[in-house]
Amino acid sequence: MFPLNLPNALTLARILAVPVVVVALLEETPNGDTLAAAVFALAAATDGLDGYVARSRGSVTTFGKLMDPLADKLLVTAALVSLVSLGRLEAWVAMVIIAREIAVTGLRAIAAERGIVISASWLGKAKTVLQIAAVIALIATNPAPLWADVLVYAAVVATVLSGADYFFGLRRRIEEERRRATRPETRAIRASSGDGRDAPPS
Secondary structure (H helix, E strand, O other), X not given: OOOOOHHHHHHXXXXXXXXXXXXXXXXXXOOHHHHHHHHHHHHHHOOOHHHHHHHHHOOOOHHHHHHHHHHHHHHHHHHHHHHHHOOOOOHHHHHHHHHHHHHHXXXXXXXXXXXXXXXXXXXXXXXXXHHHHHHHHHXXXXXXXXXXXXXXXXXXXXXXXXXXXXXXXXXXXXXXXXHHHOOHHHHHHHHHOOOOOOOOOO
């Protein structure tokens, strides 16, 4: 069992909000759009809060590390797919956003295997804010006004740019690790530590 502390409770709440948003949007729920927008906004507001609380209280857990990013992706993906099924969002927009999230998840796994940590850039933070704002706008307004469409395309641009930024940032870090591993001083350190082999490229 995972420890049920405040950060993990917030993560679980975000996961539990997913079916609420979907049902409110797709079923004939009274004031469904308003309910879906409110629940989505409240759930999205906990994104980052759970991580901050976990770090400030020293209560970071394996469950939180795994489920926090997954909860974010589930929430956004469920909302996007629901909006596509309602005809409020073009399918290609949802696919670009979802594909980026899957690709970055894979890149993070590669980075973790190499012991590389790439901090969130301002592009990544802007992407998250724009995606959340665009989804809330599409849920709360039907038909969507021009400003909502502008938010959607701004979110798409930020999504693509932040994905490219993460990819090239990881590639740069891997190249730096490879160069560092092949330096003579690095080999000397490994040799003095009892490892007679050259450091393999990362």
